[in-house]
Amino acid sequence: MRIRSLILPLLLAAPFAAAGNLECNRETPLEYVPTTYRCVYHNGSLAQAYAAMRTNRFEDGRLRLDFPGMPRRLPANNFQYRGNVRFDLHGNGRSERYLAQTSIKYSSPDSVMVKYLYEDQHNSIYTHEALFQRKGSDVEITSELVAAP
Secondary structure: OOHHHHHHHHHHHHHHHHHOOEEEEEOOOOOOOOEEEEEEEOOOOHHHHHHHHHHOOOOOOOOOOOOOOOOOOOOOOOEEEEEEEEEOOOOOOOOEEEEEEEEEEEEEOOEEEEEEEEEOOOOOEEEEEEEEEEEOOEEEEEEEEEEEO
């Protein structure tokens, strides 16, 4: 078998392999606001943990960091985005417009805070904050989700 034919499947499988090292537990019941999750990404870097949070499929789908305006890869420096985005939030096949803000801020080389906020037409605000901290060979992630009507 040729090596070139193996490269594409390996590249496609890489994000899913990275997501396999991620374990998350909900700390507060879903009805509480904010909902807090504690996750650990084993034997990886901040960038790998960020990629795993973007690609992993969690039980309720709310924990994943896959929003319009979010960089696909963790930037090496601080990052900010503010603008209008269109996406199908409710899964009804209709894209709606939302004001979205993304902030990625490093407090040290081993710690980064990722914040995402969007506001819909009814002025409902949703925020997701995830703190990634490198602890030894693991990355600990504390994630808070707040949906305000």
